[in-house]
Amino acid sequence: MEHSQPIFRVLMILVLWTVVTAAFIGIAEGHRHHRRAGGATELEAFHYAAAGARGCRAHVASLTDFGGVGDGVTSNTAAFAVAVANLSKVVYDDGAMLVVPAGRWLTGPFNLADHFTLFLDHDAVILATQVLMILVLWTVVTAAYIGIAEGHHHHRRAGGAAELEAFHYAAAGAGGCRAHVASLTDFGGVGDGVTSNTAAFAAAVANLSKVAYDGGAMLVVPAGQWLTGPFNLADHFTLFLDHDAVILATQDINEWLIIDPLPSYGRGRDAAGGRYSNLIMGYNLTDVVITGNNGTIDGQRESWWKMFGNKELNYTRGYLIELMYCKQVLISNITLVNSPSWNVHPVYSSHVIVSGITILAPVNSPNTDGIDPDSSSNVRIEDCYIVSGDDCIAIKSGWDEYGIAFNMIKTTIGRGAYVKDIFVRRMNLHTMKWVFWMTGTYGQHPDDKFDPKAIPVVQNISYSNVVAENVTMAAKLEGIPGAPFTGICIYNVTAEVVKSKKPIWNCTDVEGVSSHVTPTPCAQIPEYPDRITHCPFPEDDLPVNGVGLEECAYQRAKP
Structure with missing residues (x-):
């Protein structure tokens, strides 16, 4: 990063990747400037993003305001504790933000507060002390009845001799x-x-x-x-x-x-x-x-x-x-x-x-x-x-007559049964031969004992909200002559197709509808942009839907 003058620091841009997960949460962007007087004027400027009703933080302070020293050696455990304690007194008045400026800030564990932002500037490094590392816990809310473990395993030394192992994870x-x-x-x-x-x-x-x-x-x-x-x-x-x-x-x-x-x-x-x-x-x-x-x-x-x-x-x-x-x-x-x-x-x-x-x-x-x-x-x-x-x-679901015993789901002749009610959405695809591929001619068989009269029924297949880049064909949809694949729905799909001698869409023995799809689908999957506003997706509360999390911790003296 270049500096126009030694006493000025260029404004840094915070790029915030935000997942919007709940209704009633808005996104606000803002910035707050701080000036220091006394001799040469120095301008501190931070641009940041804020989510939720409180928007930009009204109260902002630097760790150095609370005695922080970013030399990589001095402990800042007390400075972080004092900073959070003081800022927490004003957070209910439109929130507070603690800025960690450029430097190496050695510290032990510390807590955050309500309506609080911890901002790490460019070249700012928070160093965990050897006494105890800071846990960064990434947690996925997953399925009912399933225990989830996510987190760190770390060690600490106390008194020069004892070493402690600590595990933090979440369970659901x-x-x-x-x-x-x-x-x-x-x-x-x-x-x-x-x-x-x-x-x-x-x-x-x-x-x-x-x-x-x-x-x-x-x-x-x-x-x-x-x-x-x-x-x-x-x-x-x-x-x-x-x-x-x-x-x-x-x-x-x-x-x-x-x-x-x-x-x-x-x-x-x-x-x-x-x-x-x-x-x-x-x-x-x-x-x-x-x-x-x-x-x-x-x-x-x-x-x-x-x-x-x-x-x-x-x-x-x-x-x-x-x-x-x-x-x-x-x-x-x-x-x-x-x-x-x-x-x-x-x-x-x-x-x-x-x-x-x-x-x-x-x-x-x-x-x-x-x-x-x-x-x-x-x-x-x-x-x-x-x-x-x-x-x-x-x-x-297995192979031919062997798989039929386990509810066969393959689509070629000789495998029978059905494939139905398949719902796919929110895919990002890169460098694919096809965005969508269905075939009734998948000809592998384990032996010659398959039944050539076992014709599968394939119906009600839905794709929604798909973005694909660098693909050879948008789709290759091949049903079975005399037993077409039906009920196909494709909605809100954009495919970036590279130049090729192959057709963009190749459709035979299939029936369905589409809407807001680029490139334009084949005639067997016609577009109805005014009529089709979405493809079906189950609204049932499935057994694999998410449940609440319980935070867990474990520690012991290392053998």
Whole structure:
């Protein structure tokens, strides 16, 4: 940033990303200037945004007004406490704001106040003391009956010898706060990226599962590189990955045991017969959570993709996370990378929330689906960022006659049953082949035992509020001759289509309506802008809707 004069500071712009979540909340923008006199005049200026009825703050002060010293060494714990205490006396008179100017401001914990803004200027750094770090808690309100853990795991030293571990997280639903919390290091875990932690994970889950029915249990994976083979979870259990924690899938194929194929598939997806076990597994569990402070699960995919490409595998590749016959599931606030195949696979499960996760795989990687709910009910997927070599999200229900036993939902001939009442909204898509793709010609079959007369019924599919960039085609909609897909509704969609020889819309054997869609849809999905003001979306209070949060905390002396 350039300065026009040494005694003046250029006005900084605060860019505030705001999510409007409730009615009656307005957005106000404002600024407040402060002048200091005495010798050369110095102008302090701050531009900021304000939300709500109180708008711009009437009372503004700097941390330096309360003795703050931004040298990175002097403690400002008292300065923050005094500043908040004094400003809190005037906050009810149109609010107050404490400005932390440029500098390094060492401090212990401090509280905020009602109608209060904490403003960090450019080059301002609040440094947490080694006595106790400040907790920054990111919380997602998710599903009824599901315990949610979000937050930090941190350490502090007191008196030079004792070291304290502290965990802060939030819980929602009947599971509530976990009564029993342990670290992977308590069970011999070593986070050096080389030592195997397969035994440590197994011991941790086995021991915590003994007490999980007494208020639930949580295993914390602290910062580090934790190499491991596959392991199972337990009932009433939270797996929490701290910031900078990375679970590394072992490259030793001997640790990936062979398990039976899924009954709704009849065989493995990659090859006939069984399949390799999945990295993180749960079977017939209730109240299971995989979450963290954006820790990472890394499948270390290179050997798997190479063996698959060279046709060296005799069994189907495993997934990063598979939960079978589970209910009350939450997966949130973690990052998944480099999966051998699919990333998240809840199968034969119910009441599943996947919220706020990131999934990354090269776009040319084989079958690295993001999230594949399979033969499951009451599944909610929200606020996720997915880059995949295949489907980002795919709703599955097995294969042909095997999947029919689990309420088949695929759309090709030979799979029968129905796909209906599918509602999709609020998507942002980047670099896609198609914005919308439906096909009745998906021709893969596990064997020749499928029934060619089993024709699926596909109807009532709604898409709303979609923005897509850098796409090859707006849509490829291919129904089944003699059994068209019906009841399609597309509303408020904008697609940026790149120049291509392919048609922008390709529609056959489909019927529906559209409104406010760009580019103009095909003739089979005609526009009715005056008649269609929205597409259907369920208004029922579903079992996976949000409930209130309970804030939880845990601490202990570190062993």
